[in-house]
Amino acid sequence: MQHSYLDKYSNLNSAIHKADPRLKILIALFFVLSILLTSSGNLLEFALYALIIASLVIASRVPPLFILKRSLIIIPFVVLISLFLLFDRTGLSAEYNGRVLFRGIVIKSYLAILVLILLSSTTPFPSLLQGLQRLKISKVFILLLSFMYRYIFILADEAMRLTRGKRSREFGAGKWRQIKSTAPLIGILFIRTYEKGERAYSAMCSRGFDGTIRTFNTINLRMAEMLVGFALITIIVLVKIFSNSHAL
Amino acid sequence: MHYEPCIEVRNLSFSYPDGTEALRNISLVIGRGEKVAIVGPNGSGKSTLLLHLNGILRGKGEVRILGKAINKANLKEVRREVGLVFQEPDDQLFSPTVFDDVAFGPLNQDLSAEEVRTRVKEALQEVGLPGYENRSSHHLSYGEKKRVSIATVLSYNPEILALDEPTSNTDPKNRRRLINLLKGLAKTIVIATHDLDLVLDVCPRCLIINQGEIRANGKTEELLTNPHLLESNDLELPLSLSRLQKIKDQ
Numbered sequence: 001m002q003h004s005y006l007d008k009y010s011n012l013n014s015a016i017h018k019a020d021p022r023l024k025i026l027i028a029l030f031f032v033l034s035i036l037l038t039s040s041g042n043l044l045e046f047a048l049y050a051l052i053i054a055s056l057v058i059a060s061r062v063p064p065l066f067i068l069k070r071s072l073i074i075i076p077f078v079v080l081i082s083l084f085l086l087f088d089r090t091g092l093s094a095e096y097n098g099r100v101l102f103r104g105i106v107i108k109s110y111l112a113i114l115v116l117i118l119l120s121s122t123t124p125f126p127s128l129l130q131g132l133q134r135l136k137i138s139k140v141f142i143l144l145l146s147f148m149y150r151y152i153f154i155l156a157d158e159a160m161r162l163t164r165g166k167r168s169r170e171f172g173a174g175k176w177r178q179i180k181s182t183a184p185l186i187g188i189l190f191i192r193t194y195e196k197g198e199r200a201y202s203a204m205c206s207r208g209f210d211g212t213i214r215t216f217n218t219i220n221l222r223m224a225e226m227l228v229g230f231a232l233i234t235i236i237v238l239v240k241i242f243s244n245s246h247a248l
Numbered sequence: 249m250h251y252e253p254c255i256e257v258r259n260l261s262f263s264y265p266d267g268t269e270a271l272r273n274i275s276l277v278i279g280r281g282e283k284v285a286i287v288g289p290n291g292s293g294k295s296t297l298l299l300h301l302n303g304i305l306r307g308k309g310e311v312r313i314l315g316k317a318i319n320k321a322n323l324k325e326v327r328r329e330v331g332l333v334f335q336e337p338d339d340q341l342f343s344p345t346v347f348d349d350v351a352f353g354p355l356n357q358d359l360s361a362e363e364v365r366t367r368v369k370e371a372l373q374e375v376g377l378p379g380y381e382n383r384s385s386h387h388l389s390y391g392e393k394k395r396v397s398i399a400t401v402l403s404y405n406p407e408i409l410a411l412d413e414p415t416s417n418t419d420p421k422n423r424r425r426l427i428n429l430l431k432g433l434a435k436t437i438v439i440a441t442h443d444l445d446l447v448l449d450v451c452p453r454c455l456i457i458n459q460g461e462i463r464a465n466g467k468t469e470e471l472l473t474n475p476h477l478l479e480s481n482d483l484e485l486p487l488s489l490s491r492l493q494k495i496k497d498q
Contacts, residue, residue, distance in 0.1 A: 125344055126344040126345050126348065126384075129344065146343065146344050147342065149344050150341075150342055150343065150344055150385065150386070151338075151342075153386055154338055154386070196338070196339065199334065199336070199339040200339050200342045202299070202304050202334075202339075203332075203334055203339050203340050203342060204342065204352070205304060205327070206302055206304060206327055206330075206331075206332040206334075206401075207327070207331075207352050207353040207356060207400065207401065207404065208324060208327050208328060208353055208356035208357060208404070209352075209356060210324060210356065214355040214356060214358070215348075215355070216355070216361045216364065
């Protein structure tokens with residue numbers, strides 16, 4: 001079965017793609033934090049951040065349409081969660097009424113997701129994991145993410161095959177019966193996942209796994225990247241200071 | 249040639265937790281450099297036996313690898329000498345990239361980074377997939393996955409290779425490639441399979457097991473040409489031989 005890559009376009013060859021994943025992770029984190037710490041009414045600041053993201057996307061040579069398409073996924077979740085704010089008539093104050101908060105939350109999450117999509121489409125997933133590891137994130141957590149990356153599509157395939165098998169045989173059954181037969185399907189998927197985990201663990205043990213995760217380092221931080229990264233963080237800080245003293 | 253026992257199994261029995269008796273009193277000796285097939289129908293205990301060779305499963309009885317009985321203390325040593333390749337490549341390949349998977353064994357031996365890179369390169373070369381290091385396993389074809397699976401054990405250079413159905417689900421071209429690869433390897437090789445033509449091609453010796461018991465043990469050309477023995481164990485003459493037989497009859 002064919003699925004799109006989780007990290008499509010991550011093997012392009014721009015300066016952003018070549019940069020050390022640790023640096024990219026840290027900058028993305030800093031950028032997301034700055035976005036989240038923006039006051040909901042400060043449209044100027046949001047606009048400037050959007051400008052920074054747009055220039056990064058252009059520099060990365062990832063097709064902007066791809067990023068836009070992918071970013072739409074987040075909208076329904078955010079809207080669903082923050083919808084009730086629209087009906088909040090009192091608000092925190094006259095300026096921070098429900099409508100402003102709702103708008104703020106939608107814009108913030110959208111900008112943040114753009115930053116993360118940019119990160120994942122300029123960094124192959126394995127490098128991202130290596131970056132996290134070098135940043136001293138717990139190895140167990142990294143191993144979990146790496147298994148997820150390896151097996152998520154296999155499980156999706158498995159689920160699809162099960163559903164196909166069910167559909168091919170459920171002709172004539174009533175709606176209620178069809179719904180009822182979905183439950184065991186989920187159970188079977190769980191058992192298969194569990195067994196797959198056991199077999200993969202046996203394969204690891206067979207090749208000498210003893211609980212310690214060994215990898216080796218292939219990433220190096222270059223001075224020039226460091227300077228660019230520092231410049232980027234400075235720009236973000238400057239945007240924050242500027243837009244807060246010139247709030248609309 | 250001096251016969252040096254490499255794998256010795258004595259009175260091995262094993263039951264799964266649900267009570268299924270998978271192995272009953274198995275005894276066998278395999279010499280260094282021998283290529284032996286374990287042949288039997290589905291559910292006969294082939295895979296279970298393979299899992300005992302590197303101590304993943306531990307039944308009643310004794311398994312000795314290169315003269316040493318497997319116990320808890322020497323598991324790591326034993327696993328270094330027995331490269332086990334699972335039937336399903338998606339079980340064997342659990343890392344994000346081909347490189348990570350092939351490097352997994354050597355890394356667990358604490359080899360230097362330089363050495364690990366060389367080993368990975370050589371192993372991929374050997375299975376005919378040079379330059380595949382940065383590919384992600386998910387995007388390989390099934391035949392490629394099967395070959396990478398073999399590379400993941402070749403990379404740490406074990407004395408013994410134990411393969412579970414190496415040719416299952418592969419197209420003719422990939423199957424031929426795998427057979428040639430296995431023929432060319434100067435190692436002790438144990439293959440669990442019901443691809444009898446593969447056995448004729450690669451393994452001079454073969455064991456027939458059924459319902460957890462060894463039913464026959466001897467020269468492949470004798471066992472696999474005995475239709476009565478094969479049929480009584482839910483097998484049949486290898487296709488190549490049965491065709492030959494038909495021509496002779498005509």
